[in-house]
Amino acid sequence: xxxxxxxxxxxxxxxxxxxxxxxxxxxxxxxxxxxxxxxxxxxxxxxxxxxxxxxxxxxxxxxxxxxxxxxxxxxxxxxxxxxxxxxxxxxxxxxxxxxxxxxxxxxxxxxxxxxxxxxxxxxxxxxxxxxxxxxxxxxxxxxxxxxxxxxxxxxxxxxxxxxxxxxxxxxxxxxxxxxxxxxxxxxxxxxxxxxxxxxxxxxxxxxxxxxxxxxxxxxxxxxxxxxxxxxxxxxxxxxxxxxxxxxxxxxxxxxxxxxxxxxxxxxxxxxxxxxxxxxxxxxxxxxxxxxxxxxxxxxxxxxxxxxxxxxxxxxxxxxxxxxxxxxxxxxxxxxxxxxxxxxxxxxxxxxxxxxxxxxxxxxxxxxxxxxxxxxxxxxxxxxxxxxxxxxxxxxxxxxxxxxxxxxxxxxxxxxxxxxxxxxxxxxxxxxxxxxxxxxxxxxxxxxxxxxxxxxxxxxxxxxxxxxxxxxxxxxxxxxxxxxxxxxxxxxxxxxxxxxxx
Amino acid sequence: xxxxxxxxxxxxxxxxxxxxxxxxxxxxxxxxxxxxxxxxxxxxxxxxxxxxxxxxxxxxxxxxxxxxxxxxxxxxxxxxxxxxxxxxxxxxxxxxxxxxxxxxxxxxxxxxxxxxxxxxxxxxxxxxxxxxxxxxxxxxxxxxxxxxxxxxxxxxxxxxxxxxxxxxxxxxxxxxxxxxxxxxxxxxxxxxxxxxxx
Numbered sequence: 001x002x003x004x005x006x007x008x009x010x011x012x013x014x015x016x017x018x019x020x021x022x023x024x025x026x027x028x029x030x031x032x033x034x035x036x037x038x039x040x041x042x043x044x045x046x047x048x049x050x051x052x053x054x055x056x057x058x059x060x061x062x063x064x065x066x067x068x069x070x071x072x073x074x075x076x077x078x079x080x081x082x083x084x085x086x087x088x089x090x091x092x093x094x095x096x097x098x099x100x101x102x103x104x105x106x107x108x109x110x111x112x113x114x115x116x117x118x119x120x121x122x123x124x125x126x127x128x129x130x131x132x133x134x135x136x137x138x139x140x141x142x143x144x145x146x147x148x149x150x151x152x153x154x155x156x157x158x159x160x161x162x163x164x165x166x167x168x169x170x171x172x173x174x175x176x177x178x179x180x181x182x183x184x185x186x187x188x189x190x191x192x193x194x195x196x197x198x199x200x201x202x203x204x205x206x207x208x209x210x211x212x213x214x215x216x217x218x219x220x221x222x223x224x225x226x227x228x229x230x231x232x233x234x235x236x237x238x239x240x241x242x243x244x245x246x247x248x249x250x251x252x253x254x255x256x257x258x259x260x261x262x263x264x265x266x267x268x269x270x271x272x273x274x275x276x277x278x279x280x281x282x283x284x285x286x287x288x289x290x291x292x293x294x295x296x297x298x299x300x301x302x303x304x305x306x307x308x309x310x311x312x313x314x315x316x317x318x319x320x321x322x323x324x325x326x327x328x329x330x331x332x333x334x335x336x337x338x339x340x341x342x343x344x345x346x347x348x349x350x351x352x353x354x355x356x357x358x359x360x361x362x363x364x365x366x367x368x369x370x371x372x373x374x375x376x377x378x379x380x381x382x383x384x385x386x387x388x389x390x391x392x393x394x395x396x397x398x399x400x401x402x403x404x405x406x407x408x409x410x411x412x413x414x415x416x417x418x419x420x421x422x423x424x425x426x427x428x429x430x431x432x433x434x435x436x437x438x439x440x441x442x443x444x445x446x447x448x449x450x451x452x453x454x455x456x457x458x459x460x461x462x463x464x465x466x467x468x469x470x471x472x473x474x475x476x477x478x479x480x481x482x483x484x485x486x487x488x489x490x491x492x493x494x495x496x497x498x499x500x501x
Numbered sequence: 502x503x504x505x506x507x508x509x510x511x512x513x514x515x516x517x518x519x520x521x522x523x524x525x526x527x528x529x530x531x532x533x534x535x536x537x538x539x540x541x542x543x544x545x546x547x548x549x550x551x552x553x554x555x556x557x558x559x560x561x562x563x564x565x566x567x568x569x570x571x572x573x574x575x576x577x578x579x580x581x582x583x584x585x586x587x588x589x590x591x592x593x594x595x596x597x598x599x600x601x602x603x604x605x606x607x608x609x610x611x612x613x614x615x616x617x618x619x620x621x622x623x624x625x626x627x628x629x630x631x632x633x634x635x636x637x638x639x640x641x642x643x644x645x646x647x648x649x650x651x652x653x654x655x656x657x658x659x660x661x662x663x664x665x666x667x668x669x670x671x672x673x674x675x676x677x678x679x680x681x682x683x684x685x686x687x688x689x690x691x692x693x694x695x696x697x698x699x
Contacts, residue, residue: 054689167560168508171515171553178522178546185529185539192539193525216631223627223661389662390673393655396631397677400638400654401647405691411605413639417612417632424628428569429511447542459535 007129010356014364019059023361026063027368030070034077035380037084039395041071042434043218045331046210047395049338050402057339058354062361064335068328069121069311069362072271073369076113076304077380080106089271089307092279096292096299103295107239112249112297113304114373120257120305121366124312127261128319129359132348135320139345142321144452145463149473151446154323155439156477157266161273162432166484169435172426176439177446179204186448199411206334208403208412209440212419213426213433214327215399219392220424239374241297248288249301255281256305264310265317270326271307278306312362318343319355323442327434330441506568508561515554522547579622583629587615600644609640626661634658646694647686648678 013019033044045064052060075087080097093113100109142150155177159169182193183203194200241249256278263274279299283289286298314325315332322344324330336343341351348355373380403412423433457463465471526547532538572580591611594601601610616633619625638654652674659665659673685691 051684051689165508165557165560167553167556168511171511171550171557174546174550174553175515175518178518178543178550181543181546188539190529190539192529192543193522216635220627220631223631387664389659389665390669392631392662393634393658393673394677394680396635396658397638397651397655397681400635400642400650401681401685401691401693404639404642405685405689405693408692409605410609410639410643413642414605414608414612414636417616417635417639420635421628421632425514429507429514431511431514443546450542451537454534454537459533461534 002133003129006133006352006356007360009352010129010358010360011364013058013353013357014062014360018055019062019357019361020364022055022059022063023066023365024368026066027070027365027372030067030072031074031369031372031380032383033067034071034074034087034090035383036386036391037078039218039391040087040214041068042210042327042331042437043214043395044071045328045335046207047215047398047402049207049210049331049335050405052335053338053406057336057341057351058357060335060339061332061354061358062365064332065315065358065362066365068271069308069365070369070372072304072308072311073114073117073373074380075307076117076300077110077373077377078384080109080113080300081381082384087271089275089311090304091272092275092303093300095279096296099293099295100297100300101295105245105295105297108241108245108297109300110377111239111241111374112245112253112301114370116249116253116256116301116305117308118366118370119253120260120309121312121369122363123257124261124264124309125359125363125366127313128316128362129356131316132320132355132359135316136345136348139321142345142469143467144449144456145467146469146473148446148449148453149464149470149477150321151323151442151449153473153477153480154317154325155435155442156480158326158438159435160480160484162435164430164432166481168430169432172431172433172436173439176436176441177443179209179436180440180443181447186444187451197411199407199409199415203444204440205403205406205412205415206440207406208415209419210331210334210437211399211403212416212421213423213437215395216416216420217423217427217433219395220420221427222388223392239377245297248286249297252282252286252298252301253305255285256302257309259302260306260309261313263306264313264325266325270314270328271311274310275303275307278302308366315358315362319347319358320345322347322445324438327437330438333441503563503566505561505564505566508557508564508567510569512554512558512561515550515557519547519551519554523551573624575622576624579619579625583615583617583619586618587611587613590614606640609636612636613640630661631658634661643694644697646696646698647681648695649697651678651681 033039045067052063071087072089075090076093078084079090079093080101083094083098085091085094097109155173159173160166162169182200184201185192191201259278259281260274263277282298282302283292288296288298292299314329317323317325318329318332324333333343400413403416406412426433453463464474526540526543529540530538531540531544588611591607594610595607613633613636616629620629620633634654634657637657638650641650641653655674655677656670659670686695
């Protein structure tokens with residue numbers, strides 16, 4: 001089988017000392033930020049992007065990926081012990097997990113979260129490995145028009161699934177696309193919207209934007225609200241699950257893995273969406289549904305498996321089509337481009353080390369995380385006693401050095417300040433930053449494909465509906481938009497996201 | 502009428518961006534749909550943005566109320582003073598000879614002065630003191646080196662949180678200096694002055 005040969009090759013890449021080391025570093029950092037509320041994977045990855053430049057592309061991506069799925073493991077710890085979501089994707093874990101902790105079953109909840117995540121991670125790794133090359137074959141038959149429509153679909157879905165008003169989110173997407181237009185026009189070399197500033201001829205700084213809107217703005221928002229950390233509820237207790245708990249958790253883990261794997265692939269999906277989807281499902285179908293609200297183990301097992309599966313399968317659109325499904329993946333695109341790799345269907349063949357190495361490292365990383373999280377849980381809990389007043393200056397300094405070291409230019413530092421203030425303003429106005437970031441990354445690619453498609457069709461826009469693939473994408477986008485216009489569905493989504501954070 | 506203030510301001514923001522974008526885009530050749538010029542895609546994007554802004558504006562008139570807390574007199578006053586003071590400081594700095602007027606320093610000085618003026622008001626402090634500290638880092642990094650930049654901007658940012666104690670801040674500065682030296686200078690070897698050069 002090709003798959004096994006490829007996976008073997010992947011493991012030979014992932015198991016080199018350097019890659020193992022950075023995978024471990026990524027997982028450790030991921031767990032740490034997962035445990036700590038107030039700093040998420042988007043901010044952390046943008047913060048660490050500059051640090052990875054010195055490393056080979058494969059190593060860099062392995063580490064950044066480790067942060068993302070590591071955060072899913074760490075997030076559950078805070079959710080269960082402190083009733084605080086360490087990450088957005090752990091919001092639903094607080095509902096049942098904290099109740100379990102109050103009943104003295106914190107250890108069991110932590111164990112099922114970690115084991116469920118590990119199982120889901122393993123399945124997701126296999127799914128990515130198996131579907132990657134298949135989808136790549138499909139993607140190679142895509143024309144420019146199909147690409148354009150696919151990206152369009154991705155943007156629409158990311159806006160539809162964002163929190164709050166859909167129109168505002170689409171507005172943010174388009175704003176991001178417009179900001180992507182700043183810089184030198186690829187085909188004519190003309191400077192657009194640069195105001196004669198040489199630094200802008202390469203476009204608005206991607207890292208500056210991500211750091212400002214997610215890192216700096218987050219610090220400011222956290223400083224504004226007083227620290228609300230409840231005291232840990234009792235002891236962690238025994239990590240062992242009872243046989244009864246195990247028996248109840250297994251089907252939930254299986255269902256959660258399925259939901260997460262599927263929702264992760266969806267453009268605009270990701271860890272947060274899938275943990276919520278799984279929670280809803282468990283509440284409806286699991287055997288212990290009447291116990292929900294009093295600490296049902298299904299409510300921990302399902303969502304925690306789902307978010308970990310999704311955090312890995314959301315790499316599929318990126319690795320096969322070059323299209324980021326969420327803000328974290330948009331950062332990965334940024335990281336790849338800075339490394340000189342154009343993400344897209346040719347990556348599997350052109351960068352086998354990166355593709356298979358990353359997949360193998362996901363499984364290795366999951367194994368590491370299991371060890372990092374379960375026996376060493378006490379250490380991570382201690383991390384929570386670090387007050388925020390010591391954390392925010394550190395985050396700020398790391399941001400500042402990182403952004404400066406991109407091009408050794410202070411202009412980038414000032415750019416970040418401006419984006420920080422803008423990000424603060426946006427969050428006060430409930431304008432979502434994540435769709436904007438995705439729009440910003442996809443904008444220039446969309447322009448290129450639009451131009452190419454129109455050139456090939458001799459200026460006939462009908463090409464987008466005549467090609468079956470493209471037409472299908474546009475139809476799905478239209479349905480998604482139309483569905484959100486229906487008041488019932490929209491209310492359902494709002495209620496869902498409200499509860500899901 | 503139930504006006505949604507947040508949406509109203511959001512709409513103004515989106516429409517503002519679109520109008521300015523369309524105006525700036527007049528410099529670029531549009532080309533035809535078959536051969537798109539550099540101005541074609543921006544034109545599409547900004548018109549869509551304008552349309553979306555208009556929809557948000559219309560909706561905002563009915564889907565409220567979602568008021569934002571009113572700013573107090575000092576908050577508005579110092580925000581305006583900061584904007585004016587910052588711009589003025591930047592312009593003055595741009596005209597000065599030597600380090601002050603060189604490169605991006607006027608921009609940094611303008612941002613810093615503006616943010617510092619606004620952070621006189623306590624409720625603005627988290628936002629503008631952090632911004633000021635971040636800018637200060639950029640200003641000091643090249644002339645005075647990494648260590649001085651870290652120390653000053655950490656101390657400045659500490660004022661944004663009232664629970665800080667002097668000893669804690671000193672410890673934090675020492676810790677961050679050591680950590681950043683180990684990570685960025687020793688391990689990653691980034692090109693940045695570490696100590697002040699005289």
